[in-house]
Amino acid sequence: MRKSLDAVIETLIFICGMLSIVFVVLIFGFLFKEGFAFFKDFGVLKFITGQFWYPSSEPASFGILPLILGSVLVAVGACLIAVPIGIMTALFISEIAPKGVRDVLKSLVELMAAIPSIVIGFVGMVTVVPLVKNIFNLSTGLTAFAGAIMLAFMAIPTIVTISEDAIRSVPWQYKEGALALGATKWQTIRRIVLKAAMPGIIAAIMLGIGRVIGETMAVMMITGNAAHIPRSIFDPVRTMTATIAAEMGETVRGGMHYRSLFAIGLVLFIITFIVNFTADLFLGKKKNR
Amino acid sequence: MVNKIKVENLSCYYNKKCVLESLNINVVQNEILSVIGPASSGKTTFLRTLNRMNDLDITYSRKGDVYLDDNNIFDMKxxxxxxxxxMLFAxxxxxxxxxxxxxxxxxKRLGLITRESYQDTIVEQALKDASLWNEVKDRLNSSATRMSGGQQQRLCIARILAVNPEVILFDEPCSGLDPVSTAKVEESMLELKQKYTIVLVTNNVKQASRVSDRTAFFLMGKLVEIDKTARLFVSPKEKATEDYITGRFG
Structure with a gap:
């Protein structure tokens, strides 16, 4: 009796464990099926390097270069803002802040991660967008820049929590050793702590980037949704994610347009896969040392 | 006999609990002074006060003064x-x-290098002084974490020598080392004595008798006895000292 119960539970756990793998494979397979059907009709190169996204005109043009550039521009902008702020916050929390401040700050940062993206988008729309418009004297504040700012807010918690873990796991003896040699606190942080924590920090940045590239709602509300090649960060852009979300409802199931959106999803999937994979490489390197 | 370090009425506390009580002790230039005593006798606290590593601990507080060449160390940067x-750690x-x-x-951090070409000389000299040069001269650019324990400890000594200090504090430097590596570290200590003043905290009573000129015995936060090593180990004045060095307690 006990033995068979054991076997049942073991099987159950095995099935649950397998399920997540099955789901990933299914999603990937589905994306592939629809995406490849589209590539067969339209051509991969034309799809990725095409400059015009006119999915409903005659003849239709499915060039996603503007969408890729839109995503990249917003993501890079967000990283430029989020990475320095995130790392410095992590340093402050783990190395400099007194204990009381540290606990409060840590839970606040974690709370920040829990804010739904639609709320961030909404807040950004009524605050950051008009601000950007007025400060830079633009015709519209719905730009890649505004999107980058709001996305930075979403990436910061990820970057802070993971880099903070990495910095905290630097052996105390490294710091003590450097200080005993007469290095100042800042010299110790810069040359020893940051250096030893670097793999973890890079992984944190990668995961932050992953979050930024995959984000949909906030960018859809803030970036202006103009599918053309941006000339500067102060242009309205449209990201790949926003395109899928906005257009899926109007497509004919099984049609060219429908499939093209899956193809975008496939491209997106590959990009995030690469980013996550890089992050894993760095995290793995840290563990093996 | 020139006094390198003078400790006057030093008391140390963690969370208001006294771990070292009104200590008066001198360290003579170019001697090896070893400090022995059972756990929680205050010997490590004493050592870590001498280069103010304890100041990093917020629960730590102290009274009294420590002078290095007549300068109060608590007034120094x-x-x-x-x-x-x-300081060399365990x-x-x-x-x-x-x-x-x-x-x-x-x-580099301390700005001691005036010319780029000077670096190699500093590295070579420091490694030679720590008697490590011959073992590592062909792999200076490989990672230091791959060396054996004894080599790592001597690397840490070399690292200190490169700064050219006046006093070196050894905090149980051989507690993790095998007898052969221990012998090598002790050998370098005896050589270093020519140029530097050394304070050695050790749990190994035999080590104290092997290398030091004078030995101080700490017990429960108090200095029980300090004397020439030869004399302290042969005819200690206090009963507690005798019990400890003969291994009857601690």
Missing amino acids: MESLRKRVG MPIPLPMSIYENIIYAP
Whole structure:
């Protein structure tokens, strides 16, 4: 009796464990099926390097270069803002802040991660967008820049929590050793702590980037949704994610347009896969040392 | 006999609990002074006060004064004090970089290197003084974390020598080492005595008798006895000292 119960539970756990793998494979397979059907009709190169996204005109043009550039521009902008702020916050929390401040700050940062993206988008729309418009004297504040700012807010918690873990796991003896040699606190942080924590920090940045590239709602509300090649960060852009979300409802199931959106999803999937994979490489390197 | 370090009425506390009580002790220039005593006798606290490593601990507080060449160390800048008073820890922890960089790290940070070409000389001299040069001269650029324990500890010594301090504090430097490596570290200590003043905290009573000129015995936060090593080990004045060095307690 006990033995068979054991076997049942073991099987159950095995099935649950397998399920997540099955789901990933299914999603990937589905994306592939629809995406490849589209590539067969339209051509991969034309799809990725095409400059015009006119999915409903005659003849239709499915060039996603503007969408890729839109995503990249917003993501890079967000990283430029989020990475320095995130790392410095992590340093402050783990190395400099007194204990009381540290606990409060840590839970606040974690709370920040829990804010739904639609709320961030909404807040950004009524605050950051008009601000950007007025400060830079633009015709519209719905730009890649505004999107980058709001996305930075979403990436910061990820970057802070993971880099903070990495910095905290630097052996105390490294710091003590450097200080005993007469290095100042800042010299110790810069040359020893940051250096030893670097793999973890890079992984944190990668995961932050992953979050930024995959984000949909906030960018859809803030970036202006103009599918053309941006000339500067102060242009309205449209990201790949926003395109899928906005257009899926109007497509004919099984049609060219429908499939093209899956193809975008496939491209997106590959990009995030690469980013996550890089992050894993760095995290793995840290563990093996 | 010139006094290098003078400790006057030093008391140390963690969370208001007294761990070292009105200590008066001198360290003579170019001697090895070893400090022995059972656990929680205050010997490590004493050592870590000498280069103010304890100041990093917020629960720590102290009374009394410590003079290095007649300058009160508590009035000095922490970084310049630690440049003059180097410290070797129980666990050899090389910094996560190459052997070469480990040694050049501190001189660079402290701005001791005036010319780029001078670096190699500093590294070579420091490694030679720590009697490590012959073992590592062909792999200066490999990672320091791959060395054996004894080599790592001697690398840590070399790292301190590169800053050219006046006093070196050894905090149980051989507790994790095998007898052969221990012998090598002790050998370098005896050589270093020519140029530096050394304070050695050790749990190994035999080590104290082997290397030191004078020995101090601490018990429960108090200095029980200090004397020439030869005399203290042969005819200690206090009963507690005798019990400890003959292994009857502690």
